[in-house]
Amino acid sequence: MTDVAALTVDGLSLTFRNGLRLFSRRQTTVLQDISFSVGRGETFGVVGGNGAGKSTLLRVLAGIYQPTRGHLTSSVASVSLLNLQLGFDDNLDASDNIVLSGMLMGMSRRRMRELTAEILDYAELGGSAGLPVRSYSTGMRARLGFAISKYSRPDVILLDEVLSVGDGHFREKAEATMREMLQGNQTVVFVSHDSGRIREMCSRVCWLKDGRVQMLGPANEVMDAYDEFILRK
Template identity: 40%
Template sequence: MMDSNIVIKVTDATVRFNKATESYNGLKEYVIKMLKGELMFQEFLALKDVNLEIRKGESWGLIGTNGSGKSTLLKLICGILKPYKGRVEVKGSIAPLIELGAGFDPELTARENIYLNGAVLGHKKAFMQQHFNEIIEFAELEEFIDVPLKNFSSGMAARLGFAIATIVKPDILIVDEVLAVGDAAFQEKCKKRMEKMLEGGTTLLFVSHSIEQVKELCKNIVWIDKGNVRACGKAEDIIPLYD
């Protein structure tokens, strides 16, 4: 059983993917080889024996180069991926902002996507109606309410996603690089909202290639390199090692 203050516990977690070792000329060849048992794969370990304990109200930054395993770890914590080995325990509600556009339908308008994404996050229609104007105002999309999302810029979509995900105070907020597409003013707006949520006891997991953003928001750091945790601890101790 987890300590009552621990909201995320990752124990000896390994994530394995299979990479094709040869290319195939279309779906037909792939299916034929699959039926014959001739598909060749190479094992790839995206995360290797990761151990991590995160307590309620803590702020953690995940740092590392592209492909190091940061997003894989977040997806493991969200339950999108299951560990090949090991265990992941999570206590409380999660608001995930992992992939730009996740939970949105590009053919639907901003208005329609607010209710769709709210349903994905488990909110009832009445709740979304109650907070509709607040979401639109925070996302600064008053003039685009009935425009299909496919016509939005990536920054506009990110603003809408963040506004919906943070309309309530989740136990755990997970943010993975999606704010990088927003302008400086909106990033500052999001930073203030996340700081307010941290003050209210929300736990934050934050991924950014901007070490300055990580320093501003996170008191703790996990440095992941090629699927391995290179270092884990207080930000002031880990960031100099990474730099």
């Protein structure tokens, strides 16, 4: 990891308007006054209970949501969010989604076509590769998304619980790939409920609680406090 920040969040808040009325005054604040930075080559963990704001934070980092207040600063060219609910055109097959996803990350169509066979082989989709992605299981979508990220190598990968699905064989392969990424100075922001995996792979962790930063610091220190909190609940 270098001292240069890939992503910097400063006083970031995000508020959604409730309901469908254009001028509705009812609002929900889902992220409030969040500040941290992610160094280039760092694996940065984000933990918290359901509804804490973890997935929403990743969508802000990916540029899907714009903060209501505060700032997000990026010094990199490409940021890719790997989330089981986002990122694919369900009407396209795996090969077309590979090209589309890669182009959204700044890769050329030609290069993604060249990588398609390797990506499909890594994803282990078998005879389903030619079917529309809408027919894929959760595990198949996770395998395809992870394979695309592995070979297209965006500057920053945002992983939202993707290593918790699929069969044990693929999870082991994905974890081995993650370790290769760490050794290769890939920048990763990693959301997971798996305390052991967070401790092993992350250098620092942000614990979110009710949309706020409860604790930020070295992985083991934060996870000790977080695990104790979970046990007391």
